[in-house]
Amino acid sequence: MALIRFTEQPRFMNPWAEFERIRQGLDVLSRNMLSDGRVTMPATVFPPLNIYETKDELILKAELPGVKVEDLDISLEGDTLTIQGQRKPTEENEKTSYHRREIEAGSFSRALTLPIKVDPDKISAKLADGILTITLQKADEIKPRHIKISTE
Amino acid sequence: MSEKELQVQEKQMVTQEGETTKPDKYFIPAVDIFEDDEKVTVVAEMPGVKNTGVDVALEDDVLTIRGERMPEKIDGRVLLQEYESGSYLRRFTVAETIDQDKIHAVMRDGLLRVELPKAAPAKPRKIKVEAA
Numbered sequence: 001m002a003l004i005r006f007t008e009q010p011r012f013m014n015p016w017a018e019f020e021r022i023r024q025g026l027d028v029l030s031r032n033m034l035s036d037g038r039v040t041m042p043a044t045v046f047p048p049l050n051i052y053e054t055k056d057e058l059i060l061k062a063e064l065p066g067v068k069v070e071d072l073d074i075s076l077e078g079d080t081l082t083i084q085g086q087r088k089p090t091e092e093n094e095k096t097s098y099h100r101r102e103i104e105a106g107s108f109s110r111a112l113t114l115p116i117k118v119d120p121d122k123i124s125a126k127l128a129d130g131i132l133t134i135t136l137q138k139a140d141e142i143k144p145r146h147i148k149i150s151t152e
Numbered sequence: 153m154s155e156k157e158l159q160v161q162e163k164q165m166v167t168q169e170g171e172t173t174k175p176d177k178y179f180i181p182a183v184d185i186f187e188d189d190e191k192v193t194v195v196a197e198m199p200g201v202k203n204t205g206v207d208v209a210l211e212d213d214v215l216t217i218r219g220e221r222m223p224e225k226i227d228g229r230v231l232l233q234e235y236e237s238g239s240y241l242r243r244f245t246v247a248e249t250i251d252q253d254k255i256h257a258v259m260r261d262g263l264l265r266v267e268l269p270k271a272a273p274a275k276p277r278k279i280k281v282e283a284a
Contacts, residue, residue, distance in 0.1 A: 042162060043234035047158075047160075050234060063237075064199065064262070065198065066262060090186075098184065098185070102183055104161075
C-alpha cells in the first residue's frame with residue numbers, strides 16, 4: 001500500500017478529496033478480498049495445502065508435481081497428519097548442461113493438527129496429475145445429527 | 153538430513169500483453185531446461201493439467217507451453233487456502249535450430265516434458281584439421 005504523507009499534498013484542496021481517496025482505497029481492498037471470495041495465505045512449509053470441509057468429509061489438497069507415489073508417505077497419529085516425501089531431480093545425466101533450474105529436488109515433511117476429529121480407519125489418498133488429495137471422513141460423533149422434534 | 157529441504161515457491165501470475173477474454177488465472181510454471189548433444193529438454197511444473205489440456209507450440213523460434221486446467225472446486229467450506237489453482241503459460245525464445253517435426257511432449261505426474269530434437273546442422277561435428 002502506498003503511503004501518502006500529508007506534506008506531499010497541496011495545502012488547499014477539495015476538503016472531500018481525502019474522503020474520496022479513502023473510499024477508493026477501501027474499494028481496492030474489498031475488490032481484492034472478494035475477487036473470488038477467498039484470501040490466499042502464503043504457506044511457510046512445503047507443500048502448500050488447501051483444506052476444505054464438507055458435510056462429512058475433510059479434504060486436503062496439495063500440488064506435488066514430480067513426486068511419485070512410492071516417494072510419498074502419509075501418516076496419522078492421533079490428530080496429527082504428516083505428509084512427507086521427496087522429489088527427485090528431473091534429470092540425472094552428467095552429459096546434460098542446465099540452462100535453467102527452477103524445479104528443486106529434495107525432501108519435505110509437513111505435519112498439521114487436524115481441526116476436527118476424523119475416523120482413522122476411513123482415510124483415502126490419491127495422487128493424480130501431480131495433485132495429492134487426502135479425504136478424511138469425519139468421526140461419527142461430530143457428524144451433524146438430525147434431531148426429531150415430537151409434538152404431544 | 154543431508155538432503156535439501158524443499159521450500160515453498162510462491163506462484164507467479166502471468167502478466168500478459170493483451171488481456172484474455174476469459175477471467176482465467178494463468179501462472180508461470182517453474183521449469184528446468186537442459187541440453188545435450190541431441191536435444192533440448194524443457195520440463196515444466198503443471199500440477200492438475202491432464203494430457204488433453206496441454207498445448208505446445210513452436211512458432212518463429214518462440215516455444216509456447218500452455219496447460220489448461222479446471223479450477224479446483226469443492227462444495228464446502230474453505231478452512232485453509234495456501235495456493236491458488238489455475239492454468240499455466242510460459243514462453244521461451246529458442247536459439248537452437250529445432251527439428252520441428254520431431255518435437256515430443258509428455259505429461260506425467262504433473263510435469264510436462266518437452267523434447268526438442270536439434271536439427272541436423274546444429275549437431276556438433278568434429279572437423280579434422282589436416283597438417284599441411
